[in-house]
Amino acid sequence: GQQVMQIPQYQHVQEGEDFTTYCNSSTTLSNIQWYKQRPGGHPVFLIQLVKSGEVKKQKRLTFQFGEAKKNSSLHITATQTTDVGTYFCAGMKTSYDKVIFGPGTSLSVIP
Amino acid sequence: DAGVIQSPRHEVTEMGQEVTLRCKPISGHDYLFWYRQTMMRGLELLIYFNNNVPIDDSGMPEDRFSAKMPNASFSTLKIQPSEPRDSAVYFCASSPSRNYGYTFGSGTRLTVV
Numbered sequence: 354g355q356q357v358m359q360i361p362q363y364q365h366v367q368e369g370e371d372f373t374t375y376c377n378s379s380t381t382l383s384n385i386q387w388y389k390q391r392p393g394g395h396p397v398f399l400i401q402l403v404k405s406g407e408v409k410k411q412k413r414l415t416f417q418f419g420e421a422k423k424n425s426s427l428h429i430t431a432t433q434t435t436d437v438g439t440y441f442c443a444g445m446k447t448s449y450d451k452v453i454f455g456p457g458t459s460l461s462v463i464p
Numbered sequence: 465d466a467g468v469i470q471s472p473r474h475e476v477t478e479m480g481q482e483v484t485l486r487c488k489p490i491s492g493h494d495y496l497f498w499y500r501q502t503m504m505r506g507l508e509l510l511i512y513f514n515n516n517v518p519i520d521d522s523g524m525p526e527d528r529f530s531a532k533m534p535n536a537s538f539s540t541l542k543i544q545p546s547e548p549r550d551s552a553v554y555f556c557a558s559s560p561s562r563n564y565g566y567t568f569g570s571g572t573r574l575t576v577v
Binding site for chain 1: 564
């Protein structure tokens with residue numbers, strides 16, 4: 354079945370360093386969503402990418418959707434302690450399938 | 465908007481007891497999802513509804529689990545009888561469409577002893 358993988362599983366960075374998490378699907382996706390979950394919290398929707406090669410920015414966060422629509426990345430520039438949490442990608446194979454969540458990348462930021 | 469509201473926030477119960485989790489989605493959202501989150505299995509979709517109708521329950525682990533949505537503003541997830549391996553955080557989420565981001569509730573942390 355459809356699988357969504359993420360790497361790395363964990364990432365520890367010094368405050369101010371950059372961070373990137375990668376998401377890969379075994380099948381072509383119709384869209385991909387990104388969520389952030391703070392420790393003890395619930396997933397919060399960040400963004401959705403739909404088009405091949407699409408790039409979107411939210412302040413220090415940059416999201417990319419691969420040309421083949423099978424991979425995606427989230428890059429955070431100059432991390433801050435408020436960026437701590439687990440980042441999930443969630444892919445949908447077609448417009449009529451359910452969203453499949455990746456296992457997440459847990460980010461720790463050392464002040 | 466108060467967001468997706470789940471109750472209770474925490475539930476501790478003994479093995480064999482019935483557990484009912486509740487969810488109020490955002491008004492106007494046609495889709496409602498029930499997820500379970502554990503360290504081992506991550507976020508698992510259990511079941512989702514469209515306009516109060518169950519569409520896909522293939523993620524429901526076994527017959528002990530059941531979900532209902534009697535109207536657009538209320539859904540329940542019931543476990544009967546509960547087992548220790550059911551211990552997890554259960555999230556409800558809603559969305560205006562299946563191709564749009566989901567809004568999650570704060571979750572119910574279930575502990576079965």
